[in-house]
Amino acid sequence: MLKEETLKVVINGQEVESSFGKTILECARDSGVDIPTLCFDSRVKATAACRLCSVNVKGRRLPVAACAQKMEPGMEITTDSSDLESMRKTILDLVVSENPTGECVRCEEIGPCELHTLTKRYGSKPGRFHGALSGEKSKDTNPFIFRDYSQCILCYRCTSVCGELEQAHAIVPAGRGFGSRIAAAFDSGLLDSSCTFCGQCIQTCPTGALMDRKMLGQAKASEVTKVKTVCPYCGTGCGLNLHVANNKVIGTTPDWDSPSGEGSLCVKGQFATDFVGHKDRLKTPLIRRNGVLTEATWDEAYDLIVEKFTQIKEESGPNAFTFWTSARATTESNYIMQKFARAVIGTNNVDNCSRT
Ligand code: SF4
Ligand code: SF4
Ligand code: FES
Structure with missing residues (x-):
């Protein structure tokens, strides 16, 4: 039954x-x-x-x-059936005739987009249907999301994901008929909208209409290696794929199988992993000498820490210290920090940024 x-x-x-x-x-x-x-x-x-x-x-x-x-x-x-397959090919012919793409930057640099994967499968090419073309490249200068609506096929995946999933409602369907388009409020740029720069609109877009601006012009898709990892920013631990080319992190896409984020990322995980190779990143300890931060060896740095910590503890007692640990450090490092605070210094003044 x-x-x-x-x-x-x-x-x-x-x-x-x-x-x-x-x-x-x-x-x-x-x-x-x-x-x-x-x-x-x-x-x-x-x-x-x-x-x-x-x-x-x-x-x-x-x-x-x-x-x-x-x-x-x-x-x-x-x-x-042959009728259904013929109808699907006609739909794709209509789509690509209205959005003739030439070279698709997304396919070239990031990986095959869904639209062109399908047009290849059905043998669809621009030019079967003629007429006016809709959509244009946005003048939005936000640093993260490249918006080229001449590539947009009005599938509304971006607006649904932005509204229903992210609850940001930063972009919505606007206009009517041939003037239909995707827009932020008052046709503003995303920096002036409620956009949180989660990047989910880029990830769902099946075309080259929305792309990670920082990834563009960095490498060909064939030169990119994807490295599965965990976001280093907070204790949520969302899964990421770092896109690496020429020994440089050039961008991020979500790990859809990650149990914590299930593919959703915040602005830091999505767009800010390029700190890894940033020229201002600290590579050695710095000691302030005569008011100026100067490079030092680890031995010099630890000697100074021991000297100052001992002096403060003797003069003001252990509760003169507060220890802040970091969600960007490993669990083991955080454990050692609280152990150091309690057992070595003798204070319970210890906290972690991921508690808040
Ligand atoms: S980045 Fe996120 S919040 Fe901004 S428009 Fe795209 S989906 Fe909406
Ligand atoms: S997801 Fe891409 S193709 Fe679809 S409506 Fe949004 S911008 Fe256009
Ligand atoms: S109508 Fe079903 S996938 Fe578009």
Whole structure:
């Protein structure tokens, strides 16, 4: 007997068990059936803007969007036919004719974008349809997000992710008809909006319309090695992939499998890992001599610390000290710091920035 919440449907002639509330797309993917998508991001509500995922349902006159249509008992679904494939190719021909790309910077420098992965698969090329082109490069000078809406296909993934997932509502669909576009309030730049620079709009965008500005012009995608790691900034420990080229960290993409962030990052994890190779980064201890910070050896630095700590403890007692540990240090280093405060200096004045 079927469990109460399950239902049976047929996909491409195969009987499949699914659950009430699931979409055709979810059920198909659960069963290993591939349906191409362009405007779909599983983390937010389907907008059904692109229709690339259209499938046939027995008894329905027209194809339905698999990403938005919920399963119903007894549905008989066809995901793959020459008519559907021809319709998908026409959709892609329309998209690329309206947004002729030439070279796609995203494909060249960051990795294959979803749109061009699909156009390659379907053999779609610009030029089949002629007419006015929409969208233009934004004049936004924010330091993090490059916005070129001449590449935008109005899939609305960025606005859904910004609003529903990040709750930032910094960018929204604006205008009507051919004037439809993605905009921040009053068509301002992102620095003047409620944008938190989480970078999620870049990550979901299936085209080269939104890109990490700092990554551009640094290397070809084929020269980049991705190094999976954990963000060094705070105790949340979000997973990252550092993009490394020519022995330099050139940018970051989220690790979608990370259990702590599940792909979400804050502005620091997303855009500020270039400190690793920054020219002002401290590489040796500095001791202030005659008012000027000068480079010193570790032995000189530790000798000075011992001398000053001993002097302060003798003159003012252990509670003259407060120790601040850091979420950017390892757990072991933090443990040693509190041990040093309590056991060596003799104070409980110890705290950590990730407590707040
Ligand atoms: S960076 Fe984040 S907050 Fe800013 S527009 Fe993109 S999704 Fe919205
Ligand atoms: S900017 Fe990218 S994610 Fe946003 S609507 Fe355009 S193509 Fe879609
Ligand atoms: S992916 Fe379903 S309509 Fe775009």
